[in-house]
Amino acid sequence: MTRSMPDTDRLPHALYRAEQVRNLDRTAIEDFDIPGIELMNRAGAVAFRCLRDRWPAARRLTILTGTGNNGGDGYVIARLARAAGLTVRLLQLGDAERLRGDAAVSCMAYRNAGGTVEPCSALPRETDVYVDAIFGRGLERAVEAQWADAVMALNGQRAPILAVDMPSGLHSDTGRVLGVAVKASATVSFIGLKQGLFIGAGPEHRGDLYFSALEIPATVYSREILSLRRVDWDQQRASLAPRSRVAHKGDCGHVLLIGGAPGMSGALRLAGEAALRTGAGLVTLATHPQHAAWLNLTRPELMVAAVECPEALGPLVERADVIAIGPGLGRDDWGRQLWAQVRDLGLPLVVDADALSLLAEMPVYGPDWILTPHPGEAARLLQVGVREIEQDRLEAVRVLQERYGGTAVLKGAGTLINDGSQRPPAVCSDGNPGMATAGSGDVLTGMVAALRGQGMDADAAATAGVCLHAAAGDFAARQGERGLIASDIIAALRPIANGIEGM
Ligand SMILES: NC(=O)C1=CN([C@@H]2O[C@H](COP(=O)(O)OP(=O)(O)OC[C@H]3O[C@@H](n4cnc5c(N)ncnc54)[C@H](OP(=O)(O)O)[C@@H]3O)[C@@H](O)[C@H]2O)[C@@H](O)CC1
Ligand SMILES: Nc1ncnc2c1ncn2[C@@H]1O[C@H](COP(=O)(O)OP(=O)(O)O)[C@@H](O)[C@H]1O
């Protein structure tokens, strides 16, 4: 979940690595004459206002500080909280003597105002909110010893945790947990959003996310190339052009979906309906003869063709603007032959599910296709374990694209899209674990194919499709994540795609 608060900025779409954020604040300090201590005071003030907005009844704070500038932010928060009449316990991890520069100045200001500093032995229970100011973007090595104990103790508390800049223990660049990491209720991040908040374990640890640029001038940002783009439906909805008043179904794309081996027709049926609900003019399902007639009855708007052998695809392919292959395809002879037939046609192609596994068996490079693997399929495509994929998803989607060409979409929490161009890859910040349900990926396949069929290029169709899918999933999850099924995502597509979800 991402939210904004009165005193924070809208979440930017630009994401950065820690080193790049360091460059941003160095530029602000050196070239724009904003003193570092001023930035730290602004950071502490924004964090404190966030805390007050979010937990207005909180009277007792426990603030854990480290020995770097993240700790310095903690001291600013502590001083402001005391001035506002709150009860503050400040627990210092590591030797306070090691505080340097702006952090030392902030510590001194807090002490001079009457604040006391305690070593962090045990966490006081009489606390309404814990503030995690242990490590920010400066964390590079594993969290151990008293620092690890403190993080685990924090995670064991009932009261909410506000993380300052980053949840301590989370790596800013990879979203990897370096030993242990704070599970925050909310994180308030400064200057530049760190990409690790959106990839790896970031979504699990950050809680609700707030952001402030600390009033740094916009020109500072123009000097730094972002490393990753955050995409969401709010931003992507403009990419769906309104229909021409004189449109006919032939203008809206004819999608051919291939799959549905015996026992697996549901996957194709879901993809087909999702394609219709994403605005495809015509959708044909090419499926196994065993259930073709039955499938036709379940959704009369879908055309269904019984395909016994690859040759039967010929006339269907001729009429199609885009093909998606894979949902329920299976990996026996029937599926294999259909895949071999379609692979090299040169038509816009979306490759999913079993077709990806068949591709992994005999890898080829395709210039214009869209591949939509989940981490298991990505592992097969790259001949590594799922763990390796999940450890560095950003690298995995880069290698997938490099090896297989086209546009690679790595699904999962924080779906990643890489089209191999100069533009940075994209990460979708919407979606929820309710979407981890059978058929949810089949829905995405139908959607992406429908958008491609309506004239979007591969990267645009993949990006808009992923974001619309996630937004529809979030809409469906308003009735609860548990028990959400793929058809619920389909049901949400029409109101979301047309911007009438409030009705
Ligand atoms: N102008 C600015 O710069 C602004 C910065 N701002 C804030 O500063 C934050 C960045 O500050 P930072 O660069 O000082 O790094 P930080 O996250 O505090 O961590 C470094 C400290 O942690 C320690 N440490 C590291 N790993 C450790 C481990 N495993 N176990 C134990 N200790 C470990 C490390 O110790 P050392 O490696 O020296 O032994 C060092 O003391 C940023 O996230 C934002 O909150 C804002 O105020 C806005 C203006
Ligand atoms: N925790 C999550 N957060 C956001 N999206 C998720 C999450 N879990 C799954 N999804 C999305 O749900 C879909 C699941 O796809 P997939 O695993 O292929 O399902 P299936 O094979 O059953 O159709 C993907 O689009 C994925 O990004």
Ligand SMILES: [K+]
């Ligand atoms: K922190």
